[in-house]
Amino acid sequence: MDPEHLGLDEYQSRAIRTDRTRSSSGLDLAVLGLFGETGSLLSETKKKQRDARSYLGYEESVVEEMGDVLWYLAAVAGHAGLRLSEIAGRRAAEGAASTFAALQPQRALPLVVPTAAFERTLLRLAGDVGRLAAMAGRGDLAADPTLPKLLEAVFDSLASAADEAGVTLVEAAVRNLAKAEDRWPTERTVPPLFDDTFPPEERLPRSLTVDIFERTGGNDRRYVVQRCNGIFIGDRLTDNIMKPDDYRFHDAFHYAYAAVLGWSPVTRALFRLKRKSEVRVDEGEDGARAILIEEGVATFVFGEAKRLDFFEGQRPGDLGFGFLRSVRQFVRGYEVESRPLWLWEEAILAGNEAFRFLREKRRGRLQLDLLGRRMSVEELPE
Structure with a gap:
């Protein structure tokens, strides 16, 4: 897989192969997952602020949590019959929604501490996901005509947070696919035995x-x-x-x-x-x-x-x-x-x-x- 050419819809199709959230409750389980992973992303920021010197691996955790948020967003969209590229929103209008690399042409910079802009965007993301969860609690979210716009807002907040964090969504997506393959592989191929080359x-x-x-x-x-x-x-x-x-x-x-x-x-x-x-x-x-x-x-x-x-x-x-x-x-x-x-x-x-x-x-x-x-x-x- 070439990260530079990983498309949004290609990622979505690969991600939903490991989707275990489909149930009779419609979108509810996937929305709960999106809500939970967004909370985890905010929690990582809080930990870094609280334990600035002792908390190691912050950047890696942010990339992983963003990948998890992206996965659930792709799942919610998939359950609603929407392609990830369709909810790229403002960025789609700019003609840059086909690949992750096109969405963020800048190079990632190391995120040492949470910036004020990053924190505000994360809170905006949490608000967008919270509105999505509230709508899910009121009834059939899949049939709600405002769903595409709300998912567009969630995607835009996530992409903006990635910009401000110096993290590329393609890195988050690639790591997320590797994580899913590690746990739920499309093909189970066992590696060689460790002692094959020994006497x-x-x-x-x-x-x-x-x-x-x-x-x-x-x-x-x-x-x-x-x-x-x-x-x-x-x-x-x-x-x-x-x-x-x-x-x-x-x-x-x-x-x-x-x-x-x-x-x-x-x-x-x-x-x-x-x-x-x-x-x-x-x-x-x-x-x-x-x-x-x-x-x-x-x-x-x-x-x-x-x-x-x-x-x-x-x-x-x-x-x-x-x-x-x-x-x-x-x-x-x-x-x-x-x-x-x-x-x-x-x-x-x-x-x-x-x-x-x-x-x-x-x-x-x-x-x-x-x-x-x-x-x-x-x-x-x-």
């Missing part, structure tokens, strides 16, 4: 069967053991918490990361498959710190999943965008940071599916298929 003895097994089952020891203390190819592996696992919550079965998460993401320092350590032929990879990707990071990911996911019945009934596309981004934030600087959010979601769902099975049956057999990027769980014979 066979340093690769995670492409197919692996692991038996996990519970035992009861002295004082009725329950623990979990694991077995692979008839050999017991790892340590006996307990919940390590005052109130038992079956966390002792959480290795299912690590195996899911190995199977779906092709990444698991914990699994590598368990099977002694560290990539020692390259010292930097051995220490930086497979070492103790990476193991602790993965354990942190598993603990965080477990805590969130526990509140939501371990994602029972959830399917790909259902997990929260913010939650998935927080998970990936844990692994910044490590190779697995490059894995798309949709693949993280599949790994998390596979791990929780296995965990629910183990929690109910107290035993199970995990089948890892790294080539197929999946993990399944089945009954373990007595």
